Amino acid sequence: MTAELRELGQSDWEQWYATLERAFGGVAEAQEERELWRDLTECERSIGAWDGDLCVGTAGSFSFRLAVPGGAVVDTAAVTMVGVAATHRRRGLLTAMMRRQLDDVRERGEAVAILTASEPMIYGRFGYGTASYALHLEIDTSRVDLAVPPGTDDVRLRYAVPVEAGPAREAVYAQRVAGRPGMLARRPDWERLITLDPPGQRDGASPQQCVLAERDGEAVGYALFAVKPEWDVRGAKGTVRVQDVEALDPTAYAALWRFLFDIDLTSTVLAPNRPVDDPVVQLVSDVRRCDLRFRDSLYVRLVDVGAALEARTYQAPVDVVLDVEDAFCPWNEGRWRLAGDAKGASCKRVDADGTAADLALSVRELGSVYLGGVPLTQLAGAGRVRELRQGAVAETSLAFGSASAPWLPHGF
Known part of the structure; x- marks a missing residue:
């Protein structure tokens, strides 16, 4: 990577946003729209990639609260304004910005990150799973x-x-x-x-x-x-x-x-x-x-598996050990025991005690099922979840369901 990543300063916003506009085709937005996004931008949560005096990459996030099954509303990083200049593609800029951003989200204590994708194939490698449809x-x-x-x-x-x-x-x-x-x-x-x-x-x-x-x-x-x-x-x-x-x-x-x-x-x-x-x-x-x-609409990424799974409830009793793969955020790797019902849940590490896993999956699949809109059985049928204990897929899929389908009412 040949560019320097740094937090966005107010004085750099115009060039930073122009880089984003160009990455999305170069059509200038209406002045009132541009002014709104400037007012809404959280500079302390925004990253610019700079090659000398030129901004060549952008990424940001908004501080939102997201409704999850059971009625809780949890602190969430809403990832947005991600773009890389065409002159600087294939140099690792996107990966570097995603790395820094997820580290920042973790430091802030937010267990979940979300985004909408301009192209659906981009963000799976960073652990985001399709969680809702429109x-x-x-x-x-x-x-x-x-x-x-x-x-x-x-x-x-x-x-x-x-x-x-x-x-x-x-x-x-x-x-x-x-x-x-x-x-x-x-x-x-x-x-x-x-x-x-x-x-x-x-x-x-x-x-x-x-x-x-x-x-x-x-x-x-x-x-x-x-x-x-x-x-x-x-x-x-x-x-x-x-x-x-x-x-x-x-x-x-x-x-x-x-x-x-x-x-x-x-x-x-x-x-x-x-x-x-x-x-x-x-x-x-x-x-x-x-x-x-x-x-596809909303993509979800569990930044802290334990905290995220404890933040929601489950429509049927569940007691399952999940063997989670997460190469991009390795602090999530390992076995987690999830026990919960409609009243609440706990999710704790069980790596040290030798407890056998019931299901093996990546954090991407957990993001997809997190809001109850994608059945775990569907992912298992596609070979993306491995059942290690007979019946575990059906039991867990039922528990993760939601009475109402997840829905993102507007973009960010």
Whole structure:
């Protein structure tokens, strides 16, 4: 490696961020977007790779809290802004930045790191496993109806200015976090990302719109969306682009989706990022006309295996010894005994006492199953988990499951 790694200084941010932009194609962001990311950047958690006076590599992380199965919200490093200049590829810069970053995460006492990947093949070698998926919906609302539950008509809907509705929206969102693994407890200022709406990125759609669902004068849900008008010789065929829908109960949820389906002069609802178990799939009259597609979303890395596995609960009793491989963070290598249930868990090293292992797997597989969205049985079927005690895969897979599918509501 020919570059020096150092903590990002405020005065270096512009060059550092320009290096990142170039690594992702070189298209400059809108000024308001760039200013937001500058405000959100935690310089003390950001790394620059410098070749003399030139920034040739970037990596950063945000301090978040991540919901895990059982309702706990744990301190997490959200890895972001990773890029290497094309002139400096294949010199070990990415590996060096990942090494320094994970060492820093460990020193901070954060047991878990997460990221979203521009290319899915990049981060497995650093111990990150695919832990959640996103559902993409494109619904033909001219041919699909909704069957809403009783009480839906009692929900009041009203338009609100997205920024002005921020406190109400954030209050609803905050109540939803603990109930779904993978959701992020938003820190102050992150609500600005949710309403970021540069005109140059609308692609012919309206400015962002917001509708609040209320009951007895209190917000119980919201929808953020935009409308893209379109016409042909047969008439209007606009698209409702859904950014987010959250609600505290089924009737408010149904009322919001019914509103989105019924917007005048539209015939399509496009929702590119929904949970894979989204209840809307059970409301529609014809799921075949909803064009369901899935893609990888959140990647998880256990930085401290013991602490991470103790931070969540397990939906069935489990008592299993895991033989963990982790070449990149060798402090995790070895045998761990995990014992837990729906009330809590312990995870302790058992290398010294000669306890036999029940399962052998890498930390990457543990990251994949951590939020309950990827069955251990699936990984075992792919040959990525070895069963050393008969029945251990099925028992452990059941325990690691989650009542709600993990979901990342927005990027970072």
